[in-house]
Amino acid sequence: MSKDIRIKKGLNINLVGAAEKDISKASLSNDYVINLQDFHGVNPKMLMKEGAEVKAGEALFYNKNHESMLFVSPVSGTLVEIKRGERRSILSLKITADKTQVAVAHAIPNLGSISASEVKAFLLQSGCWPFIKQRPYDVIANPETSPKAIFISGFTTAPLAADLDFTLKGKEAEIQAAITALAKLTAGKVHVSHSGANSPLAGLQGVEHHKVSGPHPAGLVGTQINKIDPINKGELVWVVTPQDLVIIGEALLTGKFNADRTIALAGSSIKNPKYYTTKIGAEIATFLYASGVNEAKFRVINGDVLTGVTSSQSGHLGYYNTTVTAIPEGDDYEFFGWNKPVFNKISNSRALTFSWLTPNKKFDLNTNTNGEHRAFVITGGYEEVFPLDIYPMQILKACMYEDLDEMEALGMYEVAPEDFSLTEFICVSKQPHQDIIRKGLDLMLKEIG
Amino acid sequence: MSLKSSLHNLKEKYKGKKMAPAFNALHTFLYLPNETTHNGTHIKAADDLKRTMNTVIMALIPCLIFGIFNAGYQHYLALGEIESAKGFLGASFWTIDNLIIGAWTVLPLVIVSYGVGLAVEFLFAVIKGHEVEEGYLVTGMLVPLIVPIDIPLWMLAVAVVFGVVIGKEVFGGTGMNILNPALTIRAFLFFAYPTWMSGDKVWVHGAVERAGTADAISGETILGSYAQNNTVAYDYWDMFWGLIPGSVGETSKVLIILGALFLIFTKVGSWRIIVSTLIGALTMGLIFNGVIESGWITETSKFYGLMSVPFWQHLIIGSILFGAVYMATDPVTASQTNKGKWIYGFLIGFISIMIRVFNPAYPEGVFLAILLMNVFAPTIDHYVIQGNVKRRMKRVKVKTA
Numbered sequence: 059m060s061k062d063i064r065i066k067k068g069l070n071i072n073l074v075g076a077a078e079k080d081i082s083k084a085s086l087s088n089d090y091v092i093n094l095q096d097f098h099g100v101n102p103k104m105l106m107k108e109g110a111e112v113k114a115g116e117a118l119f120y121n122k123n124h125e126s127m128l129f130v131s132p133v134s135g136t137l138v139e140i141k142r143g144e145r146r147s148i149l150s151l152k153i154t155a156d157k158t159q160v161a162v163a164h165a166i167p168n169l170g171s172i173s174a175s176e177v178k179a180f181l182l183q184s185g186c187w188p189f190i191k192q193r194p195y196d197v198i199a200n201p202e203t204s205p206k207a208i209f210i211s212g213f214t215t216a217p218l219a220a221d222l223d224f225t226l227k228g229k230e231a232e233i234q235a236a237i238t239a240l241a242k243l244t245a246g247k248v249h250v251s252h253s254g255a256n257s258p259l260a261g262l263q264g265v266e267h268h269k270v271s272g273p274h275p276a277g278l279v280g281t282q283i284n285k286i287d288p289i290n291k292g293e294l295v296w297v298v299t300p301q302d303l304v305i306i307g308e309a310l311l312t313g314k315f316n317a318d319r320t321i322a323l324a325g326s327s328i329k330n331p332k333y334y335t336t337k338i339g340a341e342i343a344t345f346l347y348a349s350g351v352n353e354a355k356f357r358v359i360n361g362d363v364l365t366g367v368t369s370s371q372s373g374h375l376g377y378y379n380t381t382v383t384a385i386p387e388g389d390d391y392e393f394f395g396w397n398k399p400v401f402n403k404i405s406n407s408r409a410l411t412f413s414w415l416t417p418n419k420k421f422d423l424n425t426n427t428n429g430e431h432r433a434f435v436i437t438g439g440y441e442e443v444f445p446l447d448i449y450p451m452q453i454l455k456a457c458m459y460e461d462l463d464e465m466e467a468l469g470m471y472e473v474a475p476e477d478f479s480l481t482e483f484i485c486v487s488k489q490p491h492q493d494i495i496r497k498g499l500d501l502m503l504k505e506i507g
Numbered sequence: 508m509s510l511k512s513s514l515h516n517l518k519e520k521y522k523g524k525k526m527a528p529a530f531n532a533l534h535t536f537l538y539l540p541n542e543t544t545h546n547g548t549h550i551k552a553a554d555d556l557k558r559t560m561n562t563v564i565m566a567l568i569p570c571l572i573f574g575i576f577n578a579g580y581q582h583y584l585a586l587g588e589i590e591s592a593k594g595f596l597g598a599s600f601w602t603i604d605n606l607i608i609g610a611w612t613v614l615p616l617v618i619v620s621y622g623v624g625l626a627v628e629f630l631f632a633v634i635k636g637h638e639v640e641e642g643y644l645v646t647g648m649l650v651p652l653i654v655p656i657d658i659p660l661w662m663l664a665v666a667v668v669f670g671v672v673i674g675k676e677v678f679g680g681t682g683m684n685i686l687n688p689a690l691t692i693r694a695f696l697f698f699a700y701p702t703w704m705s706g707d708k709v710w711v712h713g714a715v716e717r718a719g720t721a722d723a724i725s726g727e728t729i730l731g732s733y734a735q736n737n738t739v740a741y742d743y744w745d746m747f748w749g750l751i752p753g754s755v756g757e758t759s760k761v762l763i764i765l766g767a768l769f770l771i772f773t774k775v776g777s778w779r780i781i782v783s784t785l786i787g788a789l790t791m792g793l794i795f796n797g798v799i800e801s802g803w804i805t806e807t808s809k810f811y812g813l814m815s816v817p818f819w820q821h822l823i824i825g826s827i828l829f830g831a832v833y834m835a836t837d838p839v840t841a842s843q844t845n846k847g848k849w850i851y852g853f854l855i856g857f858i859s860i861m862i863r864v865f866n867p868a869y870p871e872g873v874f875l876a877i878l879l880m881n882v883f884a885p886t887i888d889h890y891v892i893q894g895n896v897k898r899r900m901k902r903v904k905v906k907t908a
Contacts, residue, residue: 288899288902290902290903363548364548365548367546368545387543388543389541390541391539391540392539393539394538394539396535396539400554403552405553407554408772409558409562409775410561411558426544427542427543427544429554430542433681433682435559435682437838452888469895482547483548488555492546492548493546
């Protein structure tokens with residue numbers, strides 16, 4: 059049964075440089091890097107020493123908070139570097155890949171008869187568990203819990219993000235396998251949202267289908283949870299992205315962890331933006347320059363422009379990312395930039411800004427903040443792009459003054475930082491909304507748990 | 508070396524120094540800063556607080572220009588030197604003579620307002636080490652528009668210092684204040700120097716100097732006439748076009764309406780507050796008209812004059828429209844939730860007309876009503892938000908039931 063979700067509030071940010079629907083194979087990467095900042099809230103403990111030989115899918119470290127939670131290598135090779143920061147915290151791991159790849163082979167489970175505990179054990183052992191995130195708190199799911207529902211968003215609305223209808227084509231079997239297994243872990247439903255009959259996810263069995271339409275953030279799983287089955291105090295839901303389901307599914311079907319990813323290389327700094335197949339942790343340079351770059355000074359972003367993480371040009375593909383974006387740096391002054399009419403930037407207001415005249419025009423935005431950081435002043439704007447039944451400014455302020463009761467009452471259990479990416483985009487006071495929410499969630503996790 | 512790069516070098520030189528905020532304010536006035544995003548969204552929308560504030564100033568400029576001409580017009584009209592203009596484009600209104608008198612009296616108000624206010628802002632920014640914020644750009648323009656034309660400049664300066672320090676800076680600056688700073692300045696003037704803020708001698712330039720002399724002129728406002736149960740010397744069109752005495756910028760209803768449309772269109776002003784304020788004012792006006800009709804108040808009552816004003820006329824006399832469009836909509840001191848804005852605006856309109864009618868000393872209540880509701884805005888928001896919280900709690904009960 060399909061239930062439609064139509065989102066009215068929001069804002070589509072149309073940018074120049076969408077990836078063309080053409081897949082190339084990225085050239086092989088010498089090194090693969092796992093950035094520990096990709097795993098928020100994980101307390102890593104190494105299982106391997108520098109110089110150790112690893113296979114693809116072999117555990118590199120585990121989470122001290124949940125010792126069964128293993129994090130595995132995307133490739134086989136040599137663990138050449140463990141980069142450490144303050145107080146010996148681990149920042150990143152670098153693996154030099156072997157010419158011939160060898161993967162750890164797990165026993166292939168029988169999906170028909172597998173039990174919930176066996177699914178859990180398999181996912182933890184095979185390194186697939188980190189792909190399961192939980193709300194509240196937007197962290198990797200606690201394996202000792204059981205969610206009330208599992209949500210999968212197969213619909214992207216983020217600017218320049220990889221088109222899931224395109225990248226998931228042909229992966230239906232893997233996704234189905236993953237969902238069949240995951241469904242055993244919840245007493246509730248598995249909700250899958252997608253663009254409709256054309257989506258590769260439309261044929262999935264054993265799930266509740268939802269057809270989603272509307273502007274960004276309709277594609278964010280947080281929006282869908284809020285509309286389908288909002289999270290109340292004491293409840294848990296799990297969230298898995300479809301591209302991660304592919305890896306989980308393949309592991310279930312073959313017993314091997316395959317870190318292959320189809321990613322979109324997009325953004326106005328790229329000459330020929332298009333799709334590439336590569337692996338988690340691969341050097342971005344292996345596909346970045348293959349498409350050509352337009353200027354010397356640009357920013358590479360692991361992820362989309364609203365939620366991604368800044369990377370260097372010699373950086374590596376993030377553990378969860380399916381989009382790499384490159385946009386021009388905007389570190390220049392603009393004469394009377396706050397005063398004159400603006401035609402080449404996007405704004406939700408119409409204060410001498412004219413993007414409302416051309417809703418379908420594609421803009422070439424850079425990383426300039428277009429103003430300085432200020433206290434919250436303008437009200438009513440966030441609500442126009444924030445479809446959740448939550449007061450965005452009030453919850454942000456509650457996070458800033460760290461009032462746990464108020465945060466809880468205002469709906470903190472339902473939100474993840476990405477839900478505030480649009481309000482952050484339109485914020486005239488240039489406040490770091492996602493950062494404020496992340497800190498608030500961390501505080502709640504620490505104090506309430 | 509270009510201006511851009513020399514300013515950049517200066518910025519680097521002063522980074523972290525005490526004067527950095529003052530210097531930075533001047534720099535960012537000329538140039539959009541070169542700041543880039545770090546984490547979170549890598550792109551940002553085009554508008555910042557300066558642009559937003561600038562939009563409000565743009566909406567105020569027509570009122571200012573009209574106020575300048577009206578100052579001269581009211582002056583010469585009271586002296587009997589010119590004919591009534593009869594309409595917005597009347598020949599005796601848009602004249603060089605009116606402009607000269609108006610510029611001579613109004614521009615000093617603007618200069619004192621901005622000069623003193625920004626000096627206080629810069630001082631606080633340097634002492635406290637925060638950036639010079641944009642809030643005063645609008646306040647500075649509002650202040651000369653809401654005072655009587657002949658207010659002595661030193662009084663204005665004292666009031667501005669009071670308003671900026673007590674109305675804003677003690678709370679932490681723009682975005683943190685509880686009361687509208689421009690209205691705080693006006694309230695200070697009203698209570699500290701009442702003879703300069705009400706009566707029939709302050710609204711027309713030159714009236715004070717001539718008071719008690721043979722060629723004394725009177726510039727009673729329409730509200731003043733009604734409050735005295737006198738006949739009103741102006742017709743509705745004069746009131747609508749603004750050819751009447753009053754605070755500098757509040758008289759021309761047509762320009763205020765145009766400003767309101769501009770603010771609503773640009774999404775800078777809250778249409779909810781503007782509309783609900785007007786609804787509130789009309790409601791109170793209707794109630795008073797009902798009282799008159801039912802005969803509870805007769806012509807002998809001192810309230811008769813103002814109560815008998817047809818309800819819709821309340822919108823074109825006094826400063827209710829100006830207050831609704833430019834003062835009540837101040838996003839910092841107004842209610843912040845959309846539902847709250849409806850309640851907040853309605854009560855402002857309602858209370859404004861109530862004070863206007865019942866205040867024995869001074870027949871206008873818009874600024875008092877807005878200040879009062881500034882204080883209650885957080886309470887209104889609290890109850891609106893509690894509604895949302897209760898809905899969330901109810902969800903849990905439905906689940907467990």
